[in-house]
Amino acid sequence: MTKKESILSAALHLFVDRGEQATSMKLIAGEAECGIGTMYNYFPSKERLINDLYLNIKISYSNYILEALDSDNSIKHQIIHTWKRALEFALAHPRELKYIELFCQSPILEDCVKTETLNKFLPLWEIYETGKEDGIIKDLDTLKLITFVKGAITATVMNQSEMSPEDMDAVVQMGWDAIKK
Amino acid sequence: MTKKESILSAALHLFVDRGEQATSMKLIAGEAECGIGTMYNYFPSKERLINDLYLNIKISYSNYILEALDSDNSIKHQIIHTWKRALEFALAHPRELKYIELFCQSPILEDCVKTETLNKFLPLWEIYETGKEDGIIKDLDTLKLITFVKGAITATVMNQSEMSPEDMDAVVQMGWDAIKK
Amino acid sequence: MTKKESILSAALHLFVDRGEQATSMKLIAGEAECGIGTMYNYFPSKERLINDLYLNIKISYSNYILEALDSDNSIKHQIIHTWKRALEFALAHPRELKYIELFCQSPILEDCVKTETLNKFLPLWEIYETGKEDGIIKDLDTLKLITFVKGAITATVMNQSEMSPEDMDAVVQMGWDAIKK
């Protein structure tokens, strides 16, 4: 693990456990086992560290989910697969998910970061659009469809640290029942 | 509006717009048009102000939703009515909803406050239990059912400041489709 | 006990037990069982309260000691009697003595109060002067003689909350041996 990674890792742990504000740069340096000054060689400010960490995780998250997209499969299969990937990611990286959910509304997050992370998920939109055209899913505003299911799944995952395959299937089923026509 | 209310109101506005940490006691005093010391006549610390505000809103919220419970109606009607009440509350008090959603995970929130607010929603659980017994809704863990729909509805409402009656009906329909058997 | 006296009494207790700075006006009002504003009807400021309290006690103290002066008695008898009176006062009013000893150097004490209280003890000086003229006590600077014995007796009394008559006699004897020729 490079020094930069160990700093990001330490920051993630502390931010999630204690909150961004209760986590001083000194504390992060201690956890990352480096000097305070060292951190400033990699991140010019605490704000940048927070934004970089957020961006890092969001990119991993979107990459993981988007790997589910295989246009050879049916729309239903693709949509459900993105949900399963999201659940898997959350269970494998609970801290990472908690961080992006807790601080996605933080006023410290720069708009460009919010926009950039939002764009990462654009490919998802198209599937839902196609689904609607095919008459498979409800003919509602795509943003509403996605928001609804994303909110449901995220809430579910934030509330449980463990899920059996059956649990996952049940959640996915609820999601599909919600949006299917 | 009493002085205490104006302080709570000012705090709510600023917390939601700028974040808890970026909001100093001085700033709140300015918005509430009172001296800094005055705030400490009503709240012994910033921490208590935050907790009291949270508790206040959560109680209003639960009261508003629970008024929907009328055992003369069908289970389906009752459940859907709670969702509509939640949507109504959120649209009428967007800042209040945003506050409780943004800071419900804040490490500054005392456990007793979390517990107390949780208990307020216990009556809801029973309806879902009955619904399961009657074979109307899916036979899943009640916590999961509630978490799923609550997450979905909250996410929806946090993303839109306005909703037409049709929008509301559409969301409610998705919710019901998700949990119905 | 008049309201003014109860305020002074409360202040004395709290000042000695917790220190002047750790004692707020609110605390004194609580102990004196009156409103904060009430105190300001009797003492225009905390500083005045402190000075008045100091002056009050010092006057009681000097009055008590000076009653020992009876020019019909021998110089030795008079001097020793002042010491005994000082010991008696200290044992009867330990808090009062502690207060004037602890805070006699406080920068908050006004010079006029210091001077005034000093003057109260002037009659004592004359006895020592006479004692020196009579060749009974050592021919040293009067201030030094008084300072020496006063320091010794005060230190003794601050260190013990109780003294038997024998204890008192022993201390008095040491004092006399110290200054006698």
Place this chain on the structure above:
Amino acid sequence: MTKKESILSAALHLFVDRGEQATSMKLIAGEAECGIGTMYNYFPSKERLINDLYLNIKISYSNYILEALDSDNSIKHQIIHTWKRALEFALAHPRELKYIELFCQSPILEDCVKTETLNKFLPLWEIYETGKEDGIIKDLDTLKLITFVKGAITATVMNQSEMSPEDMDAVVQMGWDAIKK
């Protein structure tokens, strides 16, 4: 002078001249010519600064006095020598003496510090015990003997910034006359 020493020195000056309470951390930092934060690198709180300063001085003081103890000399010589050392220290370091005398009763002083400084003077007790066994000094409680003379000498020294050798001899003589048999 190290930074820590300059902070302690500045604190001593200001505490003695203005009182502990009237001396803000900002004022000390100004006098020590360092930033406020710097002080907190050496002392975690004002309270600890006060205690450390007290402990520092008390140790210097006791070390200086105890150097007077040479068991080859007579008891009388040893006792008198400790007094002379105490006088010398006080005259050489008037501020230091004033500090430990003014604030020895401060409620801010931790008990462990009081105990620790008390223990430093234990060796003195033994000389007085021996003196009593030898029938040289009065057969009184050792604590009373020490308290009496210590109080007398301290009061003397607090009242005069300068003393000639004759003055010192006179004070020492009074002390010895007080306790000798």
Place this chain on the structure above:
DNA sequence: AATGAATGAGGCTTCATTCAT
């Protein structure tokens, strides 16, 4: 590149004092 002592702005909180009731 790595370090951490130094810095001071700014946050939370206290409290002497005022004043309207």
Place this chain on the structure above:
DNA sequence: CATGAATGAAGCCTCATTCAT
């Protein structure tokens, strides 16, 4: 006279950031 809510200056302390080593 009695009261105590209101006030804001000032205190202690934290912490993001800098810079000399």
